[in-house]
Structures are given as C-alpha cells and as structure tokens.
Amino acid sequence: MHLHGTTKINRHGRLEIGGVDTAELAERFGTPLYVVDEALVRERCRQFMDAFRASGVPFEVSYASKAFCVKAIVRVVEEEGLSLDVVSDGELYTALEAGFPAKKIHFHGNNKTPEEIAMGLDAGIGCFVVDNFTEIALLNAMAGERGIRAKALLRITPGVEAHTHEFISTGQEDSKFGFNLAGGAAFEAVKATVAAPHLELLGVHSHIGSQIFEVEGFRLAAEKMADFAVEAKSKLGVSFPVVNLGGGFGIRYVEGDRPLPVAEYVKAITDAVKERFGAHGLPLPSIWVEPGRSIVGDAGTTLYTVGSVKDIPGVRKYVAVNGGMTDNPRPALYDAVYEAVLANRANDAPEETVSIAGKCCESGDMLIWDLDLPKVNAGDTLAVFCTGAYNYSMASNYNRLRRPAVAFVKDGVAELVVRRETYEDLVANDVVPERLRKLPAVNGR
Incomplete structure (x- = not known):
C-alpha cells in the first residue's frame, strides 16, 4: 500500500x-x-514553480482546471502563484467567481462558442489557445467589434505520440485538436493570425497526451516547436515569445506506475528549448506548461x-x-x-x-x-x-x-x-x- x-x-x-x-x-x-x-496540492504547485525558477528561464505554470475545477482549488493555485487554464464558459465562470485574475487565465478548447469567446474577451483574459481556422476568424471579428486585440497561442499537433491511452493521446497528427504541423496547417495558421488585425500572436502550444512517465516525448515536442519557430522566423519574420509544452505529467496510481520527479520533466523541457533555440540563434521564449493531474x-x-x-x-x-x-x-x-x-x-x-x-x-x-x-x-x-x-x-x-x-x-x-x-x-x-x-x-x- x-x-x-x-x-x-x-x-x-x-x-x-x-x-x-x-x-x-x-x-x-x-x-x-x-x-x-490541501498540503499535497500546494507541495505539487511549489515543485513546478521551484523547478522552473532553478532553470533560470522565463516561465509560466498554469493549472489545467479541467482536472478538478471548484472555487476552492482555484483559490489555492492562485495563492501558489500559478496561472489557470479553462476549457469552457463554466470553468471560466468558476474562476472569475473565485476572484482569479483574468489576465492569468488561458482559454482552451477545440470548439469555443461565440458566447464563450465573448465571455473571455469581456473578462479581459490573458490569452486564447486557438485551435482551428474557424476560431481565428471568429476571435478576430469579435475582438474587432470591441476595439481590442486578443492575444493568441496557436495549438499545434506536432506528430508526437506519447505512450499513454489512445483516448488521452493528443499530440499525434490524427487528432481533433490543433493545427497539423506536418501537413502545413500550422504554418498557414501563423500567416492567418499575423494577418488578422485584431489578434496578437503570442506563440505556439502543444500537448502530447496525459499520464506520461518519460521525458522523450516532451523533449521531441520542444524540438519540433523550436524548429517550427525557425521556419516562421525565416519565412515570415515572425517570432514566438511563448512556447507552451502543455501538460500530461504522470502520477502513481498503482504499483508499477513510475512517474518521474517534477524537476526531471521540467529540466528535460527547458534544456530542449534552450538548446534548440540557442542553436538557431533565436531569443529564448517564455516556457509555459499546464499541469493538472500532477497537481491534484x-x-x-x-x-x-x-x-x-x-x-x-x-x-x-x-x-x-x-x-x-x-x-x-x-x-x-x-x-x-x-x-x-x-x-x-x-x-x-x-x-x-x-x-x-x-x-x-x-x-x-x-x-x-x-x-x-x-x-x-x-x-x-x-x-x-x-x-x-x-x-x-x-x-x-x-x-x-x-x-x-x-x-x-x-x-x-x-x-x-x-x-x-x-x-x-x-x-x-x-x-x-x-x-x-x-x-x-x-x-x-
């Protein structure tokens, strides 16, 4: 036991x-x-924050509230200095009712409704993680109606398949999420976002799955995001201030599960980004992650x-x-x-x-x-x-x-x-x- x-x-x-x-x-x-x-939740939050501080890179740790979203947990993660990911109007409403700072909220989802986008824009959230071309057009139009520029991360499917259950694998090319990297959709999404007058491109996002016990998938995803940043810079003159590598860090459910210490996951991610961006002479972006399960x-x-x-x-x-x-x-x-x-x-x-x-x-x-x-x-x-x-x-x-x-x-x-x-x-x-x-x-x- x-x-x-x-x-x-x-x-x-x-x-x-x-x-x-x-x-x-x-x-x-x-x-x-x-x-x-509660003490263990706070300990997990601090493990992520401490590991990133030790790495010396600019960073942001966001709690993926889909794992467990009630007002009390929202208050705890804010006290521990984390940002917050939401994937619906209900999660956003919960966060706002809990008094979470809107500027530290990131809105995910592969099919955000106009009502959800309006709710996020009107609340003044930090950014939208944009999932498809329909959303690029809709978010641009609705931001324009309000006379503002909405910040956007583009969700990329990097073609990395983590060793996890098929229903919770999300980084492979055949996925309902994001813009395909290999097929060119990701490049076209960058062009569309940069051309949209009411959108500000923050960078790129990827999430390769959940309950992952090794670092190789994260390392490979980080390398692919860096290589994509090189392509965007060389062909479009576009920089990515943010590279978000998502979540998926595993926990121990039963004997035989072997999750790594939080610091090992963080080191693998930060080392890969620093190495790849440095090799190409690009400025180091802010590295974001989104732990959910591994927090709670x-x-x-x-x-x-x-x-x-x-x-x-x-x-x-x-x-x-x-x-x-x-x-x-x-x-x-x-x-x-x-x-x-x-x-x-x-x-x-x-x-x-x-x-x-x-x-x-x-x-x-x-x-x-x-x-x-x-x-x-x-x-x-x-x-x-x-x-x-x-x-x-x-x-x-x-x-x-x-x-x-x-x-x-x-x-x-x-x-x-x-x-x-x-x-x-x-x-x-x-x-x-x-x-x-x-x-x-x-x-x-």
Missing part, C-alpha cells in the same frame, strides 16, 4: 488524511466523499460505504459501494486502475480478494477488479486513492444519483468546499409542461 502526501494510518488503525481521521470525515460529511489533501491527482481520495456483498464460489466476490461510475467514470472510460484500503481497518491483514462494484445499473460499473482486503463487512469505509483528477470533474447524475461532497483537509482541520447535492438540486431545472401536471382526482380516478 502506497500512501501519498499526509495520508497515514493513525494509532487507532484508521486511515488519516491531513491530520483528520477518515472515519470522522465519513461520519461528518457522509459518503461518497471526495477528500483533498494523488491528493484526492474517495471514501465509500460498503453495502452488499455477492460471493460467486469459484468465480469472484463482489463488494458493492454506495458510489461508482457516477463519481468515477475513469475505469469504464479508460480501464483506469486504482488502489484502495478499508479506511476503518487499515492495519488489518488481507484475507480475501474481492472486486469493487458500483451501484449503477450497468454491468460495467466496476471500480476495482481483484483487490486484496481484510474480511469485508457491510458498513466498512473503503478509501480509493488518487481520485483527485477527472473524478469530480466527470461526475454525473446517472440513475439520478446525487454528486458527492468535497472536503479539504489540512493541519487537522476538515472544511467542506462543495456541498453534497440534494434531492431538490436534482429536480431544480426540471420543467413539467402544464398539460402534464397532475390534476385532482375526479370520481375516485
């Missing part, structure tokens, strides 16, 4: 996070419950209550919890794997191998296959580790289940940062047409 951050087993044999007993958390806030180790992933733990148990002799034993794919769809989407313990009996020796099932009416609603645990009883608290990224963000109301609460823990204090949804929340947006409204019974019918 690998424990992350401040997580430990206390003298009562129960799991503790941020100095708070998880049994107390389950009792106080109910389950399912997302628990976030292993800082999150989900607490569940065990319910029914189904033993099929000679096949397997199912242990069902009061959550599932509604609060963690990643096993169903990506075959994602997790580790877990009985939080209320964390010191007990394993006695059986079980499979953790969710409560949704889907046979594919399985959280963990073949987990070694002590003898499991109804009412036990199961703690699933590393659920800080893309769990709350992807949570749904399938089967009309209510989305869980979120609590931050730090220095022995637990604070609610997202309330559990109520039944009233579930139906708050329902509208029943007048013709379907229930009428008083007539003659007993």
Whole structure:
C-alpha cells in the first residue's frame, strides 16, 4: 500500500488524511466523499514553480482546471502563484467567481462558442489557445467589434505520440485538436493570425497526451516547436515569445506506475528549448506548461460505504459501494486502475480478494477488479486513492444519483468546499409542461 502526501494510518488503525481521521470525515460529511489533501496540492504547485525558477528561464505554470475545477482549488493555485487554464464558459465562470485574475487565465478548447469567446474577451483574459481556422476568424471579428486585440497561442499537433491511452493521446497528427504541423496547417495558421488585425500572436502550444512517465516525448515536442519557430522566423519574420509544452505529467496510481520527479520533466523541457533555440540563434521564449493531474491527482481520495456483498464460489466476490461510475467514470472510460484500503481497518491483514462494484445499473460499473482486503463487512469505509483528477470533474447524475461532497483537509482541520447535492438540486431545472401536471382526482380516478 502506497500512501501519498499526509495520508497515514493513525494509532487507532484508521486511515488519516491531513491530520483528520477518515472515519470522522465519513461520519461528518457522509459518503461518497471526495477528500483533498490541501498540503499535497500546494507541495505539487511549489515543485513546478521551484523547478522552473532553478532553470533560470522565463516561465509560466498554469493549472489545467479541467482536472478538478471548484472555487476552492482555484483559490489555492492562485495563492501558489500559478496561472489557470479553462476549457469552457463554466470553468471560466468558476474562476472569475473565485476572484482569479483574468489576465492569468488561458482559454482552451477545440470548439469555443461565440458566447464563450465573448465571455473571455469581456473578462479581459490573458490569452486564447486557438485551435482551428474557424476560431481565428471568429476571435478576430469579435475582438474587432470591441476595439481590442486578443492575444493568441496557436495549438499545434506536432506528430508526437506519447505512450499513454489512445483516448488521452493528443499530440499525434490524427487528432481533433490543433493545427497539423506536418501537413502545413500550422504554418498557414501563423500567416492567418499575423494577418488578422485584431489578434496578437503570442506563440505556439502543444500537448502530447496525459499520464506520461518519460521525458522523450516532451523533449521531441520542444524540438519540433523550436524548429517550427525557425521556419516562421525565416519565412515570415515572425517570432514566438511563448512556447507552451502543455501538460500530461504522470502520477502513481498503482504499483508499477513510475512517474518521474517534477524537476526531471521540467529540466528535460527547458534544456530542449534552450538548446534548440540557442542553436538557431533565436531569443529564448517564455516556457509555459499546464499541469493538472500532477497537481491534484494523488491528493484526492474517495471514501465509500460498503453495502452488499455477492460471493460467486469459484468465480469472484463482489463488494458493492454506495458510489461508482457516477463519481468515477475513469475505469469504464479508460480501464483506469486504482488502489484502495478499508479506511476503518487499515492495519488489518488481507484475507480475501474481492472486486469493487458500483451501484449503477450497468454491468460495467466496476471500480476495482481483484483487490486484496481484510474480511469485508457491510458498513466498512473503503478509501480509493488518487481520485483527485477527472473524478469530480466527470461526475454525473446517472440513475439520478446525487454528486458527492468535497472536503479539504489540512493541519487537522476538515472544511467542506462543495456541498453534497440534494434531492431538490436534482429536480431544480426540471420543467413539467402544464398539460402534464397532475390534476385532482375526479370520481375516485
């Protein structure tokens, strides 16, 4: 069992996070419950900031809020000096409501609507990461209507395929994201952006995938961006003040995952950019990155209550919890794997191998296959580790289940940062047409 951050087993044999007993958390806030180790989030932020400061390059670290976007986490990353990436009007609204400085917000997305672009322009955000020619034209026109110039990074697909799941690989040429480098679309995008009177070209952006455990992909992407900068300079006289290498830095979910220290990822990126730009005699650009999962992933733990148990002799034993794919769809989407313990009996020796099932009416609603645990009883608290990224963000109301609460823990204090949804929340947006409204019974019918 690998424990992350401040997580430990206390003298009562129960799991503790941020100095708070998880049994107390389950009792106080109910389950399912997302628990976030705030100290670990801050530590991860500082690791990125410190590594870049040590490199001596101009830089910007932006938290990719798609990993986990609530007002409290936005406040934390701002306090730690990070910028912020958003990919929708909802994430942008959350950031603005949290008081995040608009100038430090970058707006991503492959299909930004006119309403989203208007929202970003009117808020005065720092830049748009432009994804296609339609967006170049739309952003230029809408900025022109406001009499301003919008800053733009062009998202480039560099043709680098990281070793990760096919659904979260984004740097290869066949991708819905960005301008293709090999096919010439990226060069044409630079020309179009420079020609647009209401756009200011900041530079280029690439993102090669997620959950990456090696540096070679980042190094190759950095080299390709530098070579592209040389081409843009020589043929168009255009410079790139910013080169953004995206995110995708891996974390440890289970035994066998081998993420590198943050400093190694940063060193590989900065060394590659410095070397390549220097070799071509180009000024060193500001190097931007966008960690998301690597900031919050292993800082999150989900607490569940065990319910029914189904033993099929000679096949397997199912242990069902009061959550599932509604609060963690990643096993169903990506075959994602997790580790877990009985939080209320964390010191007990394993006695059986079980499979953790969710409560949704889907046979594919399985959280963990073949987990070694002590003898499991109804009412036990199961703690699933590393659920800080893309769990709350992807949570749904399938089967009309209510989305869980979120609590931050730090220095022995637990604070609610997202309330559990109520039944009233579930139906708050329902509208029943007048013709379907229930009428008083007539003659007993």
